[in-house]
Amino acid sequence: MAFPTTTLGLGSYLVNGPGDCNACHNAGPGNNQFLPGGNPFFGQPKHINPATYLGGGRNFGQLGTPPSGANIISRNLTPDKTGLPSGGDTFEEFRQIMRTGVDFDHLHPTCPGVPDATCVPAPFNGNLLQVMPWPNFQNMTDNDLRAIYEYLRAIPCIEGPPAPDPLHHDCH
Numbered sequence: 750m751a752f753p754t755t756t757l758g759l760g761s762y763l764v765n766g767p768g769d770c771n772a773c774h775n776a777g778p779g780n781n782q783f784l785p786g787g788n789p790f791f792g793q794p795k796h797i798n799p800a801t802y803l804g805g806g807r808n809f810g811q812l813g814t815p816p817s818g819a820n821i822i823s824r825n826l827t828p829d830k831t832g833l834p835s836g837g838d839t840f841e842e843f844r845q846i847m848r849t850g851v852d853f854d855h856l857h858p859t860c861p862g863v864p865d866a867t868c869v870p871a872p873f874n875g876n877l878l879q880v881m882p883w884p885n886f887q888n889m890t891d892n893d894l895r896a897i898y899e900y901l902r903a904i905p906c907i908e909g910p911p912a913p914d915p916l917h918h919d920c921h
């Protein structure tokens with residue numbers, strides 16, 4: 750279904766303006782959302798790197814004091830070969846993620862005992878996305894979330910690292 754330009758315009762505004770999604774969802778390691786020579790923090794004219802745009806991979810490290818357990822890494826929000834964003838999420842799933850922080854991929858359960866690289870230490874709830882500002886995004890309207898979703902459907906797929914890396918998307 751084609752959505753009107755106004756929907757994509759609102760989606761682009763929310764993703765690239767107030768949502769600041771690419772600051773966290775650029776492909777890591779490191780914050781590489783800008784092209785070499787295009788980093789505004791260096792006083793250079795801003796140039797977004799299309800090869801890392803919303804591809805995920807920025808590493809936010811471990812949770813807790815002292816830090817332990819899994820590294821929290823942003824996800825690939827680009828569409829895959831299904832044409833649906835975030836590697837095949839329906840709008841219903843996407844809305845639930847943005848409202849409740851549910852991690853449908855269960856990449857890091859809560860550690861049952863001593864933390865290792867596969868789990869997050871209690872009291873962090875491993876069923877929920879960490880670092881991701883869903884407690885804030887849950888205040889957006891359905892219309893806002895739909896606009897973000899349609900914008901994310903319209904951007905190019907980024908393949909990311911090879912499977913089974915969770916950042917990998919099958920583009921074709």
Ligand code: HEC
Nearest residue numbers: 768769770773821822823824835846877878879880881882
């Ligand atoms: C402060 C950093 C940050 C910002 C800003 C941010 N995210 Fe995230 N997001 C993350 C991290 C980190 C994860 C993975 C968390 C985890 O593994 O616990 C994530 C996960 C997600 C997921 C789950 C993906 C999946 O495969 O289930 C979606 C969807 C998502 N973000 C969408 C967005 C959108 C849309 C925006 C902008 C409106 C956004 N994020 C802004 C850090 C961020």
